[in-house]
Amino acid sequence: MVAILLSIALATLDTAIANTALPAIAADLKASPAASVWIINAYQLAAVATLLPFAALGGVLGQRKVYLGGLMLFVLSSALCTFSWSLETLTIARVLQGLGASAIMSVNAGLISSIFPPERLGRGLGMNALVVGTSFSIGPTIASLVLSVASWPWLFAINLPIGVFALVFAWNSLPVVKPGSLTFDRVTALLNVLTFGALIFALSQAAQLGSLAGVLIALAVFLVCGAAMIKRETGHPAPMFPLDLLKRPMFALSALTAFCSFATQGLAFVSLPFFFEATLGRDPVQTGFLMTPWSVVVAMIAPFAGRMSDRYQPGLLGGIGLALLCCGMISLATMPADASVVAIAARMVLCGIGFGFFQAPNQKALMTSAPRSRSSGASGTIATARLIGQATGAALVALSFGISSEHGPVLALSIGAGFAAVGSIASGLRLVTRNAV
Template sequence: MEASDGLPTPQRYWAMLTVALALIMAVLDGAIANVALPTIAADVHASPASSIWVVNAYQLIITISLLPCASLGEHYGYRRIYKIGLAIFTLGSLACALSNSLGTLTAARVVQGIGAAGIMSVNGALVRYIYPRNQLGRGIGINALLVGVSSAVGPTVAAGILSVASWPWLFAVNVPIGLVALAIATRSLPVNPRTGQRFDFLSAVLNALTFGLLITGIDGLGQGESRILEVTELAVALVAGIWLVRRQLALKSPLLPIDLLRIPIFRLSILTSVCSFGAQMLAYVSLPFYFQGMLGLSEVTTGLLMTPWPLTTAIVAPAAGWLSDRYPSGLLGGIGLFTMAAGLALLAMLPAHPSGLDIVWRMAICGLGFGLFQSPNNRTMLSSAPRERSGGASGMLATARLLGQTTGAAMVSLLFGIYHMQAVDVAIVAGAGVAGVAALVSFLRVRHQT
């Protein structure tokens, strides 16, 4: 094996350990804050509506920072950006633990989000350099396993910590883990070639305006806020987006990877990713309202009924990654998305008074399909890009996920405004339809793969 084609063992294992530790922390922090919001709001004397910014600030700053951080990784090294992101995330976690007001906690969450973007943006690019090409699917499958497990156990971890300690400890536990991960990263992470080009700050600003205003505008429409304000935000996002795209056309290594979007299989993989995560969120956001509002189940029971989906995804993801090293991802992804669509259709056809088992096996089918799709799709997005553009591919991978999740969640809000509680059925059927369309798009990729 050539030295440049992946890391030798045991360095590969140490490198994946630091990647895993940072990824778990970043994903967990997106999940545990939701559970702790009521406690945090009461402790800092904030209203429930205001406290939402503890979650929103983190998600929003990650979204607008992913592509700039990925571009910085290409210019100055993925290893360096990862280590800086990890250090910022650890400091932000300490600041969160020491916060005593909503304002300071929100500011600390912004810092955390910048660090998390540094970690997530180059995560896939680092895995591409850690594993040899013929084992890339395996590495991506491990990543998907970590994300799935972290998402599934996030609420449980938060509840466990809150049962024995106050909410600042939700963030304080990241500090020692972050320091250990940083020490391992310094000794084990691979070094990649750099472009030597200067970072394009104007493109970064345009990127922030485009994605930031797009997400806040969509979310505002879903929340029923001022139509004039939200339409203005979306209009400014459109103008900034057009300016951003035009600027990227003249750049060799653009921040928004227009060059990669010209590659048919990369473009189709991005589209299927956005659709799949949109379909997932249509179900994730609407189902708790069905379980609690229509079936009268408790929050604990709702959490347990939601768990089979991410848990099955986590179990299937490594096997799907292994399969993607041997079979076309378009085929695997298409089968997975059709399976997910079938699971959503079965959820839409639940009996009037379903048992727990009725729900669990349907959720597991959705998770099975999503797991079979995710790892092969991520592998294709990374491997279809030139090696020197791994950062742009990694950034787009994470951006597509967040864009799909945000759009799906906003669609649920819009549907509730139109259909009220009947919106749950509409959202699930819509999710099945979107997943079905994404499956067809996935099959189109087979002819582009050798």
């Protein structure tokens, strides 16, 4: 379990650190802001496009092999990032790093479910949520501290000793699972990569206000390849795109709840810095401190919520949590311009409590509503819903700013409240839904 938590911390920290260090990296590599965004996009595209294929591979070869291979690739690519000398070489290294992170995330929840018995699974997933929340909250601080005393390559060099330690620990401790009887469908994997790669490209282009033609072409590729993938997998006993699991009402509602909640998070974390600085008149340092309570509270609440999910229904906990998140987003959107630091922090704490109450119970609902033999597919769905939700939220922030530059942050927060409300309703519906196909 220690190795799993370390690797997830690395993948989460890497995303937060790269976002914070992007201006410094662009300046050192003499890259334009528009071009340097590909340092982020390359990682995100590679991760989302390959999550489900790696999850399917985990069901064929065993989750342990996929996890160890992903961790080795992540460590190697971190070394390549450290020694990159141009935007092109760093972007290639980030693609490899995204692939490694994807392999780790695709089987993460599945491995946790194989370590913890069903009656204690919520506790294990709560620990995982604790690590994710803590890593997300301290990532910008670590990046700032490192950049104050060293150059940006050291941000990636940090991964090397931690990654090697996690690899050695995992090699000796992760459970060995016999390979499955199914085969890996390379054509379906390619269609999946094209489908989700096109979707994330379209969302990122929209978020960056790219060309309309590029967005439309990417959406067309997404629809055509997605339809071909679903048609090819019709009737498959363990499809890469989890159609069999999505036919289960409990699983489908849990996946919808996850997507809505992470879309809310994406809308909030992209729009709030603009809201605090442009609308409330706070400086960047104050903004950094004001963003902290959400993630810190999530990290504190997650283990408690995980333990509660072993006693109470995830639909109840998730519904309450997302209702609180909705109230928090509304309170932020309607906050007066002269709000005090205490008033802002209280609203961020409310959002953090709501999000923290949702995360671990919802992951448990996804894992327990799928057959044991499909734990890899369920694990991949968790990571896919999270990343696509966050990307959708970021794209909707760009749309909000396009509609109104002055009121864009408030509009984005309002849309986030709507997503949280839909997620709360979807979670509540699980209380009256049977897990039947």
